[in-house]
Amino acid sequence: MSADTPTNPSDGDAEAMTETELRDRVEELEDSVAQLKADAAAGQKKMTIIATKGTFDMAYPPLIPASTAAAFGWEVVVFHTFWGLDILHEEKSKNLQLSAVGNPNMPMPNALAALPGMDRMATRMMEKRIDDNGTATVEELIDVSLDQGVELQACQMTIELMDYDDDDFYDDVVTGVGAATALQHMTESDVQLLV
Amino acid sequence: MPVVKTKSAVDSLSEEAVLEVVATDPGSVSDIDGWASGTDGVDLLDQAEDGDEFKHYIQKTA
The missing domain is CATH 3.40.1260.10 (DsrEFH-like)
Known part of the structure; x- marks a missing residue:
């Protein structure tokens, strides 16, 4: 885990992910939120x-x-x-x-x-x-x-x-x-x- | 039920045509405005009060 990752060192789950992995995950989540919003707007x-x-x-x-x-x-x-x-x-x-x-x-x-x-x-x-x-x-x-x-x-x-x-x-x-x-x-x- | 009748009338219009709705319900001013802004393919051009009547002009845009 890189030194500049702002997570609590005692947090086991966060430690298991690298910064790149976290960024990818955030991007993935942002994409799915945008998709959900689009669906909701278009949906009847x-x-x-x-x-x-x-x-x-x-x-x-x-x-x-x-x-x-x-x-x-x-x-x-x-x-x-x-x-x-x-x-x-x-x-x-x-x-x-x-x-x-x-x-x-x-x-x-x-x-x-x-x-x-x-x-x-x-x-x-x-x-x-x-x-x-x-x-x-x-x-x-x-x-x-x-x-x-x-x-x-x-x-x-x-x-x-x-x-x-x-x-x-x-x-x-x-x-x-x-x-x-x-x-x-x-x-x-x-x-x-x-x- | 000005909104419901307006919707039915708009459905039978061809594109670009303008519908004049004459209502006696004072609530139609707010209702038709709300309906037009929440509905795709219609544009509320004007609303006017004429004595006991409320007139609404709606264009079908799509």
Whole structure:
């Protein structure tokens, strides 16, 4: 080992390498860091969203970022499980309900909100707002997401649990997938969200 | 969803064509700016506020 190598003499591993070897190693590492940076810059970003809720208001939080990320050219997977599956259910998605109970922002007391028909009324109010405001409907968001190449997955375990059929879902919805597939996508993703 | 609709419209344009986006969403100013700077092959030429409308001009460069 040369005298000018600034390493701790007690460090056995460093002593085993000559200065030339160290320089070569540093160059090698610099090259691989540059390569990784280039790969990351050129590589497509990926996002996985797990959608677990099926109320009217909770259909938007997974679908808005999914369609927007797709517009950015990201590869997006939304894995719908439990009540989140209703968002992909062609019939049920058109009748998602907003709960009037348990939302402190609702302009009515819980005791009143619990009365029959209140959920429907709250849903109608929200639907009217969405219509007046020109906000996309759930159906439109699903269409545009699929159109942009978002992969909408329906959890197979939940399909069986809820006794749904593959034909109940929108065309192009991916069925026959489970938690393992979702996990694999999450591992490969830059962004993972649970909604 | 101005960004999503803009993306779809840009996809159908030919190179060098300019797209005028008319949005009612005030958030579109920041959103379309962010989208254009994060997307290859598009150039945001101008953004203007016109009453209740927000206009965006996007050129497809590649």
